[in-house]
Amino acid sequence: MxxxxxxxxxxxxxxxxxxxxxxxxxxxxxxxxxxxxxxxxxxxxxxxxFSAEPIxxxxxxxxxxxxxxxxxxxxxxxxxxxxxxxxxxxxxxxxxxxxxxxxxxxxxWVIPSLAAALLLSLVGNGYAFSQLSTQEEVEPEETAPIESISIDSLAQQLSLQPSEENIPFEARASIVNKDQYQQLIVEANQLTQTEDTQVYQVWLLKEGDPYRAGTFTPAEDGSGMSTFDIDPEMGFDTIAITIEPDETSEVPEGEIVLLEEL
Amino acid sequence: MSERDAKTYVRLKLGDKEALAQLYDQYSKLLYSFSFKMINDQQVAEEIVQEVFIKIWTQKSSYDETKGKFSSWLLTITRNTVIDHLRKRKETTSELFTKEMTEDPDPSIEDQIEWKEKRTTINQALKRLKPEQEKVIVLFYYQGLSQQKIADACEIPLGTVKGRIRLALRHLKDTIEDIEQNGGIIHE
Structure with missing residues (x-):
């Protein structure tokens, strides 16, 4: 001592x-x-x-x-x-x-590192977003014909819970193990149609820091789907879906409709 | 942390203002009452509550499950905020001791049953302790005094303060468990 x-x-x-x-x-x-x-x-x-008198x-x-x-x-x-x-x-x-x-x-120290992590997460969001854009533009089958065969396996599958009782949406998230990464697949049903530029945005959270993880708009029958490649090392703990004013939100601005811990 | 709190807290982290309002509705009374118990000043208690909710909202204080129960975490932030105020005020608070401990629990309208049960149990247990053990807990936990001030107030050597606190707290915990198991019947 x-x-x-x-x-x-x-x-x-x-x-x-x-x-x-x-x-x-x-x-x-x-x-x-x-x-x-x-x-x-x-x-x-x-x-x-709890010993305090209620006032x-x-x-x-x-x-x-x-x-x-x-x-x-x-x-x-x-x-x-x-x-x-x-x-x-x-x-x-x-x-x-x-x-x-x-x-x-x-x-x-969580507090200073939190700010740093937040900053990083925003950078990360930007990065993830640019990655997403790239992937959307490129058709992998055409540009990488000698791709090795990946044997996929299901890492996790879960139902997302509505954040409020009156929200009718249903969604399921699946995480699939690929060769070097994981793919997040979100399937939703009974979605309310979005207005104007609104989109449904999927977020993955790690200790409260949000990362963009897929953007979609519903089909006429209210179903929707998005896929997103994720780094399994990230250790995300929560998945959430919000309705955003448009597809550019780098942090959630709109109403949260579905939420679940991973 | 209840599932409901967990979801509200995640929404709060995502910047959902309604989530902060919900946490306020749920916990402001507890935090206000606890602040008032510690500081005995309604206006300061209001300031404390405001400061605590700002800390939660701005993520200056961030919760995760390694920090124990959500309510306990909120109480810890509140307590530390009060101590900070007391320190800035540089005020000795020994006069609070008598006043605080002579108040009887108010058995009137209380919607939060769990709180009421805990309050009754803890206060019963505190009263069952030897007066010097009760005093050391009040000086240490509810007033957040320094080791030196506790030594002075209890007239004990500085080096024995930590041991006394731990002993008193363990005794309190045993007494609380005894009350919970035996419904508050004293077995002497």
Whole structure:
């Protein structure tokens, strides 16, 4: 046990200076006792907030809170604030709520890395989109006649659930293992016809970051289908379908109609 | 995390404003009440709730299942936001102790049964602890004080604070389990 171990309580309660905090976090990566004690503190206090007497917040607070939140950047915005991500680590919350390592994940900082990941994801979206466009233009059979034979296998198949009860759409997603990649196939039925330039957009999400994964419009009978090549290394965790104003949305703007965890 | 919360949260991450409104409807009362319990000031409690929902919306705080239950995660963010406020105010809060702990649970209208059950159980269990154990939990968890301040308030050596906290919390957990299993009947 080192002197650092004496900082656990003050770390949990956000009472350390930035420097002490960094030093303790470094210590956490090597001290199993402290990690375990931190996890235990979190677990033992998990429900204690429920001991509060119920008090109704003022009814006007809802609008105030929502307006204040929406005036901030939205979850999918990326702007110049990202240059300041290091400030986030001084934030009390990021220190405490994120750390508790249930598994021994690197105690890297989710908050700065989230902004970075988001930026990357947007770049990734752009890339995926350009890939998509390329594939649509090129007929593989004609341009690559000596293609090796791929033996496909079904990796996963799932039904997507409507995000609201009154949505009648049905959709099924299949992920097919190809040689070097996977193909996502989405089949939908009973779709509402889109208006003007609207399209149905499929998204794959990884830890909340959306990636474009296919765009389609319904046929006259309300059925629709799209395919998309995905990198199995990406480890997507969720699939969603939204109705977008047009086919160019790089992050979801429209209403989410279907959703499912992978 | 319930399936409903999980879906709402994914929609929120996708930028769905309605999802934030839904989470507000569902959790604002709990977070407001908890903030008020910690800080004993309605106006500040409102500010805390606002700050917490901004953190959720802007993804300054991001949830995944490694962080435990969704409600516990929200409470942790709330608690840390309160502590931050208290720190900025640089105010000692020891007078809250007496006031807070003498309030009786309000048995009136309570739509969230689970909350009510938990509240009753936790408060019963806290009262069953030895007074010094109850005090150490209040100073540590509900007031978020530093180790030094806890040592001063309890008149115990600094080096023993962590051990006392862990012991008190484990005892609290055992007592809660005992109440849950035996319906609150005290077996002495």
């Amino acid at each position: 080192s002197n650092h171990c004496d900082h656990l309580i003050d770390y949990f309660n956000g009472q350390l200076s930035d420097e002490e905090k960094r030093s303790f976090e470094k210590h956490l990566t090597t001290c199993g006792d402290c990690r375990e004690e931190l996890r235990e503190l979190q677990e033992l206090t998990d429900d204690l907030g 109704e917040p003022p009814s006007a607070l809802k609008q105030q809170v929502l307006e204040a939140a929406f005036n901030k950047r939205t979850p999918n915005d990326v702007n110049e604030e990202d240059d300041n991500v290091h400030n986030f680590t001084t934030d009390q919350e990021s220190q405490n709520s994120v750390v508790v390592p249930k598994n021994r994940k690197k105690l890297g």
